[in-house]
Amino acid sequence: MTLEYVPGDSLAHRLDPRTKLLVQIGFAAAAYAHTTPRGLAVLTLLAGGSLWAADGDPVDLWGYRFALPVLLAAPLVAGATLGTPWFRVARAETAALASYRVLLLLVVAAAYVRSTPVRDSRAAIHHTVPGRIGAFLGVGVALVFRFLPLLRRDLLAAREAVHVRGGDRLPVHERMRLIAVAGTNRAFGRADRLGTALAARCFAWNPTLPRLAFRRADYPVLALGAGLLATAVATTV
Amino acid sequence: MITLEDVTCRYGAHDRGEDDGDAIDDSVLAVDDVTLSVPDGEFLVVAGANGSGKTTLVRTFNGLVRPDSGTVSVNGTPVSEDLVAARAAVGMTFQDPRDQLVSATVGGDVAFGPENLGLPREEIDRRVEAALDAVDMAGRGDDRITTLSGGERQRVAIAGALAMEPDHLVCDEPFTGLDEPARESVLTRLRERHAGGTGVVVVTHDLRDVVGFADRVVGLDDGRIVVDGPPSEAVPTLSDIGVRVPAGFDAAGDDHAGRSDEP
Known part of the structure; x- marks a missing residue:
């Protein structure tokens, strides 16, 4: 299965591509600003929602299967040490959260690719x-x-x-x-x-x-993207 | 009108110098001093065995291959002076349509050429609709390329070339890998375009499908034109250069011999 554009009439297909780009940028910024499990849980809902809005499903993520082993191996590599204690859980946890953030970004990117020629x-x-x-x-x-x-x-x-x-x-x-x-x-x-x-x-x-034009459906999604970006900036600064 | 004068094309290294000062030429000569004219509206078949230089020759028509010597002109303008005009006037489909289709959907792919010409959106939409209609794929603009059969891909490739509204449509081995209904479908589209005034150039090593519709047949061997004339004159000599010809072709003038499975 190849991750590529699939014609359709979903909400994401109807959005202006600039809206979707802003959401991606806002999401990426938020994912790197909100690194707590609670923040990532909220972002997980958003990522799942974006894939759903593009008429996608988890099977679409099969296109990323070559990246998944790297994301899974990262916490193990980060946690391992050459001497005692041989494995540091805190380091592995940090790396696992980072891997998970990347996975969420891939989900949002999949929604974009699927819905945008x-x-x-x-x-x-x-x-x-x-x-x-x-x-x-x-x-x-x-x-x-x-x-x-x-x-x-x-x-x-x-x-x-x-x-x-x-x-x-x-x-x-x-x-x-x-x-x-x-x-x-x-x-x-x-x-x-x-x-x-x-x-x-x-x-x-x-x-x-193609002619691009924002429609009514774009505005709440633009606000979402801008909001994600704003919270990321506020958290970082 | 496409005009070639003394066109020669080579592949590979040229004139590799030797230590003793002599030079040797180890390049491959693909097209050897060819002079040819293709009038508007003509149905021309370029026939030859594999490696005879057919594809290289027709790729000079729109500047995809630049000759090492000689000149190629389209409608009086040298191709090297205006590549865009040449490529708009000479539409081309490749031997493997998968090499040609660059978009995810049928409509997106057919629109690709007109978009590059900078045409207004309404004109692009009109051309896409007309081109898809011409290849019997109207209403399938949203179909994904990856879901199409071989025959459908060939028809989309033809539609992509037709959307440029070319004076000449060059099809490189358009029947390769197609089953009988798909061959018939593609052939019908080509005949319709020819009847509509578009010049058609078919490159093939198998004349059985197209000889009945050709105005003229050019035979190539080792990059040189060995025969150039109406089918009744050209076909009898083509089997000598590895071209498959229709069984029972009547050299006396029956230009409409049917397709046969006999070699």
């Missing part, structure tokens, strides 16, 4: 950041969103190609080496082909972007 993201950045810098950032975001799903599919294809010829019986490190080499080759090839496809269709730095 690439060109809307590009338009939001282009409108928010003026001039060439905005155009440059918009193109960067658009290319990342276009390239990553393709690259991920190529990696999966490389893994399947290894498996169908008995490669699944090889040691893990050997499989990793094969897939890494094949994946790197495919990534370069894919970048070439994507570049050719964009060129064939007159890729432009300043295309006609």
Whole structure:
């Protein structure tokens, strides 16, 4: 399963992408300002709500499965010591809360990606950041969103190609080496082909972007985003 | 009109110098001194075996490949002088449509080209609707690309090219990997575009699907044009260069031989 835009008519789909960007920024700031279990519990409800508002469900988070082992391992690594007491619970707890914050951010990001077409993201950045810098950032975001799903599919294809010829019986490190080499080759090839496809269709730095407009539903969500940002600033300062 | 004059394209290293001062050329010659004109509204088939230079040749039409020597012009303007005009005038679909589709949804992908041309939103919407209608996918703009069959992806790729409203539509091996109904569907769309006045260029190593509709067939071998003429003249010589031709093709002038499974 790939984490990418899914057409729909959910609340999140109807929101202006700038609203969703503000909520993401506010949420990220709040997550790093409110680090207590109680604060994170409130943010958990918000993160779950954002995924629900995008018509998503926990299955969507399967796209993050490669990040989850790192998030789970972080508290163990942070808590471990080379001598007695061998494991410090307080350090592990701090790292676990940090990992959990990252997980919450990924949930909110999943809601955004699921409900926002690439060109809307590009338009939001282009409108928010003026001039060439905005155009440059918009193109960067658009290319990342276009390239990553393709690259991920190529990696999966490389893994399947290894498996169908008995490669699944090889040691893990050997499989990793094969897939890494094949994946790197495919990534370069894919970048070439994507570049050719964009060129064939007159890729432009300043295309006609979707019209963006705040609607009535945007205002309470904008207030939520601004509120999250404000509480984060107030807590930090 | 697309015009090529003395076009040569090479891949790989050029003129690698040796210590003794002599130079050797270890590049691959893909297109060798080709001169060709493609008038507006023509249904042209570029035929040849794998590696004969077909794809490289047609990619010079809109500047995706820049020739090492020679000139390519579209409507009288050298491609190198105005790439955007060339790419708007010469729409192209790739051999594997997955290489061409850059958006998550059908509508978003078809709109991608017109958006890059900077057209007004209303005009983009009109073109997207017309292009999807032309490939029999009207009302499917919100479908996800990943859920489409191979034939549907090929049709979306064609729609993406048509939305640019090109003078010429170049399709590189458009029938590869398609089953019979999908081939028939794509062929029907191409015939309709041709009937509507758009020039169509089909690149293929298998003439069976398209020879009946071609105005002209160009045969390529080792990057050189070995035959150029109406199907009745060109087809009989093409099997010699590894092109699959319809069984029972009548060299005396029956340009509408049906598709056959015989090699």
